[in-house]
Amino acid sequence: MSRVGMIFVVIVMLSIYGGVNYYIAGKIYQWLSLVFPYLNTRLYIGIYIFAAFSMILVFLPLPFVVKNIISWLSAHWMGIFIYLLLFIVIANLVILIGSMINLIPNPTPESIYFYTGLIVILLTTSFVTYGLYNANQIKxxxxxxxxxxxxxxxxxxxxxxxxxxxxxxxxxxxxxxxxxxxxxxxxxxxxxxxxxxxxxxxxxxxxxxxxxxxxxxxxxxxxxxxxxxxxxxxxxxxxxxxxxxxxxxxxxxxxxxxxxxxxxxxxxxxxxxxxxxxxxxxxxxxxxxxxxxxxxxxxxxxxxxxxxxxxxxxxxxxxxxxxxxxxxxxxxxxxxxxxxxxxxxxxxxxxxxxxxxxxxxxxxxxxxxxxxxxxxxxxxxx
Missing domain, CATH: 3.60.21.10 (Metallo-dependent phosphatases)
Incomplete structure (x- = not known):
């Protein structure tokens, strides 16, 4: 593959990754706003962007100690990202289908968003916690x-x-x-x-x-x-x-x-x-x-x-x-x-x-x- 082709592939991948993170960040923010009405938006955005792009920062020529910290964060974020995406997509499909068959009112009540968000957070936390524990077991x-x-x-x-x-x-x-x-x-x-x-x-x-x-x-x-x-x-x-x-x-x-x-x-x-x-x-x-x-x-x-x-x-x-x-x-x-x-x-x-x-x-x-x-x-x- 040519250098131009490689650059194009990288741009496409970064765009997709950025778009997916924008989707996840928006859904999590929607839920957090219900739990914490006075949530500091700038602080939330800053923390999320740092966590999300740690997976890119890890490839930069950083000092050894800094690189180890970024590597640790990016490795954990990868698992969190996968399960947040999985459960958010499932939750939104459930809401969509429920609305289509009139099981869920339209527009969707805030209580539905609250409980589906809570379930997403609990499931993600459970899967990640179990995954960390199980990875330290040798069968x-x-x-x-x-x-x-x-x-x-x-x-x-x-x-x-x-x-x-x-x-x-x-x-x-x-x-x-x-x-x-x-x-x-x-x-x-x-x-x-x-x-x-x-x-x-x-x-x-x-x-x-x-x-x-x-x-x-x-x-x-x-x-x-x-x-x-x-x-x-x-x-x-x-x-x-x-x-x-x-x-x-x-x-x-x-x-x-x-x-x-x-x-x-x-x-x-x-x-x-x-x-x-x-x-x-x-x-x-x-x-x-x-x-x-x-x-x-x-x-x-x-x-x-x-x-x-x-x-x-x-x-x-x-x-x-x-x-x-x-x-x-x-x-x-x-x-x-x-x-x-x-x-x-x-x-x-x-x-x-x-x-x-x-x-x-x-x-x-x-x-x-x-x-x-x-x-x-x-x-x-x-």
Whole structure:
């Protein structure tokens, strides 16, 4: 896309975002005016504009401390904005339909606006509060997978995590608990299926502590990672060094043979934000040709669960993330419509691989989970 085209897209997006915020701000002001007749209009407008445009300010080159504050505000505002919009639209549709079928008088009484506004505020507060709480809970999900017959000498336990999003709001606060829970599962191998970072390595507030924590993961055969779409950009080299120091082996369209029992392949994500410093995704067929023995089971880490048919007849198991299962309702309805499988276990037919898509162990954007969970996945290969 040309520079002019990019500028046009940005202007359109900002216009839409501004228009939607104008709509929300007007409806909230209408309700607040009923509750607080002497509401300071200028103060309200100033606070709302600052909160709404924190999502834009976060991209400016601000001092580190200021940027962290703006990032915290913008992340929380994103969730508040989504639920305010959702519930205001629903409330106004109810009023409109009620007026059309004569259940609600026309013009609409102030009492109706008061109670619908109150319901919107209470629902938004409830969903956001629950989302913040639930995002700090780490669930455990387990699967049993039957691999190619007689190839494994003994059962293998893989612990899968994805979407750590280190650098995002609250990401580092969860890390100690994540590592503790991984070690409690006593994995043979740990697979990190992409989005280890959140676009910018410098957003990690305490990288040395994060390195020490990740280095303390205990496994029999090691910790392996693949690149997600948020693992690129200008600080890509810093991300790679971070993984090396954390004893995480990055597989970039590469493979490793685990205990002569199965092959683990890590794919490069097809849509990196900011690129991988020239690193390009290979075709799976090209990766397979570099493997001497393909008669043992093949497990693939591929961050984004798209074009799964490419693994038919090749891979036994595909491990993915990316979708967050929509992260907050109604996002799960969108991911379910977009992806062939947006969460959990899936196998299309007998010639297709087993597929496990994790909802992720961290959050992107708003530090909230509604209708989905942060999770650690254990997979026993038989």
């Amino acid at each position: 455990h999900v387990s699967y049993d997978i039957q691999m190619k017959e007689n190839n494994l000498q003994e059962d293998i336990k893989i612990v899968l995590i994805s979407d750590l999003h280190l650098g995002a709001v609250n990401s580092e606060k969860r890390l100690k608990n994540i590592v503790k829970k991984i070690n409690q599962l006593e994995p043979d191998i740990v697979s990190i299926a992409g989005d280890i970072f959140n676009d910018d390595y410098n957003a990690i507030q305490k990288p040395e502590e994060a390195i020490d924590l990740l280095s303390s993961i205990k496994t029999k055969y090691g910790v392996y990672g693949s690149l997600g779409n948020h693992d690129g950009g200008g600080t890509f080299d810093d991300m790679v060094r971070f993984l090396e120091r954390s004893n995480i082996r990055l597989l970039s369209d590469e493979h490793v043979i685990i205990n002569d029992e199965f092959i683990l392949i890590g794919r490069v994500d097809p849509s990196p934000i900011g690129g991988f410093k020239g690193l390009q995704r290979k075709e799976i067929a090209d990766i397979i040709t570099s493997i001497d023995d393909t008669n043992i089971p093949i497990v693939v880490m591929d961050h984004t669960p798209t074009k799964l048919e490419q693994y038919d007849g090749i891979a036994d198991l595909v491990l993915a993330g990316h979708t967050h299962r929509g992260q907050i309702f109604p996002g799960n309805l969108i991911t379910n419509a977009i992806f062939e499988v947006d969460y959990g276990y899936y196998q299309k037919d007998a010639t297709s691989p087993h597929v496990i898509v994790s909802s992720g162990v961290g959050t992107w954007g708003m530090p909230m989970r509604v209708g989905s969970n942060n999770e650690i996945v254990s997979i026993t290969l038989h």
